[in-house]
Amino acid sequence: MKLTKSFYERSNVVTIAKELLGKQLVSKVDGKISAGIIVETEAYSWKERGCHAFGGKKTNRNEVMFAAGGCGYVYLCYGMYNLFNVVTNTKDKAEAVLIRAIEPRVGIELMRERRKSKHDRHLTSGPGKLTQALSITRKHNGTWLQDDDIWIETGDTVARKQIVTAKRIGIDYAGEDADLPWRFYLRDNVWVSKK
DNA sequence: TAGAGGATTGAT
DNA sequence: TCAATCCTCTAC
Structure with a gap:
């Protein structure tokens, strides 16, 4: 069952980041479904410097963060990797949860093709990897999470x-x-990105 | 409009 | 440890 808009529109982004653990992230691209359980997240808020929208500053890139909760915010990092975030809170309160790692559950063969990696352990164990495995790109920026993408x-x-x-x-x-x-x-989960 | 740097990754 | 690689933002 899809999470409802009211789940994302709550005002405590840290609580939402915690509650997203164990939920299933699903993508449907070109009619193909792939999905995995969320095992690692990070919270970001306009109130702190780690956030693209620090101080409430809106730019072309982070505009989606200022939308109401329930949108996907995808941006390019280091010129190579798409990172996927979930926008939370209400309109103009820029907060988001970065999905850093998932545990593959559906469409694993599809993920292997997309990642071209021999070791399953590396399929989705990092923010740049999971977007590749699920075929999430910057085209999905602003995608509404109640839709079927x-x-x-x-x-x-x-x-x-x-x-x-x-x-x-x-x-x-x-x-x-x-x-x-x-x-x-999640403690002891092998899919968590390590440092 | 030019220049610097980044919520990363994988190979060395 | 370091290069790949390109979009975004800031300053001139």
Whole structure:
């Protein structure tokens, strides 16, 4: 069952990031379905420097973050990798959850083709990898998660004690905000990206 | 309009 | 440890 708009429109992005663990991310591209369980997320808010929309600054790139919760925000990182975020909160309150890793469940053969990687372990264990495996690109920026292109549905039940809290990755430039414990992942899950 | 740098990855 | 690689933003 797809998550409803009211799930995304809540005001606490950190809570949403935690609750997304165990949910299933699904993509349907060219009529082909592939999906996996979300095992790692990070929260971002306009209130802190790690966020593209820090201070409420709107640009062409991050415009989608200012839409109401329930949109996909896809952008290019390092000129090579598409990163997939879920926009949360209400209109003009720019917050989002970065999906950093998933555990493959549906269309694994499809993912192998798209990734061209011999080791399944590397299929979706990182933000740039999972978008490749699910064939998510910048064309999906602004995609409505109630539609039939990309969506998130209920998946596994996650016990509170399975959730590990940590600092976010790769945002050293954010100063003290880089220390915010806004990264969440499932304990002992092999699909979590490692550092 | 030019130039610097980034929410990464995989190979060395 | 480092290069690949190109879009985005800032400053001139």
